[in-house]
């Protein structure tokens with residue numbers, strides 16, 4: 001083993017790990033709140049409350065993913081041991097880029113939906129566009145479609161992580177779990 005290999009981090013940094021799982025939890029909560037609203041009649045305070053919480057969680061995801069992309073830009077991704085075939089690494093890059101894309105696009109489209117609908121934006125944020133009910137409908141449709149696709153994308157991503165752990169038996173998943181063996185960063 002070379003000296004460089006000993007110095008290389010074995011896992012993602014503490015910041016990247018907490019951002020990964022924190023954002024995953026927030027996305028689950030954003031999806032749960034918007035799905036559970038269906039159980040309540042239109043106009044009821046609980047349904048409106050669930051929607052408001054959905055908006056607030058979604059905006060928090062946007063803020064955190066911007067931090068995450070900035071942190072990620074300063075760090076190298078730890079190598080997987082044993083190294084997977086190149087096609088899997090290529091697919092993983094595509095999948096991770098798509099996940100970052102969804103984490104940016106969904107909240108921005110939600111923000112655009114409320115802006116064009118003339119609705120208040122959480123945290124006193126400004127409207128991104130002028131009021132236009134037709135445009136609000138389009139943004140909402142795209143937001144909804146992407147939200148539906150996200151379920152499958154997350155499912156594939158989580159299945160790939162489990163495949164690496166249980167079938168390929170490499171350290172892909174361990175690298176994303178808080179662990180004492182990590183060099184402190």
Ligand code: HEM
Pocket residue numbers: 027030031034035051054055056057058059061103106107108109110111113114122140143144147148150
């Ligand atoms: C990670 C972030 C987000 C995810 C995964 C997400 C996901 C979803 C999904 C799946 C739906 C469709 C539910 C359905 O029609 O059955 C939805 C609806 C909606 N979302 Fe989001 N969303 C996110 C962030 C946001 C943000 C930040 C806003 C606004 C600031 C927002 C505003 C809306 C609105 C207005 C609807 C339609 C609700 C209704 O009319 O009943 N979303 N979202």
Ligand code: HEM
Pocket residue numbers: 020023024027072077092096097099100103154157158161162172173174175176
């Ligand atoms: C449900 C359980 C989940 C599991 C088991 C899981 C597991 C993992 C693992 C093991 C990695 C490292 C992969 C590698 O380095 O090749 C990873 C990376 C990643 N995960 Fe997840 N994840 C989950 C949920 C999510 C969710 C909900 C999102 C966002 C929608 C997400 C977004 C990402 C992204 C963007 C990366 C790439 C990190 C980077 O290199 O910058 N994950 N995940």
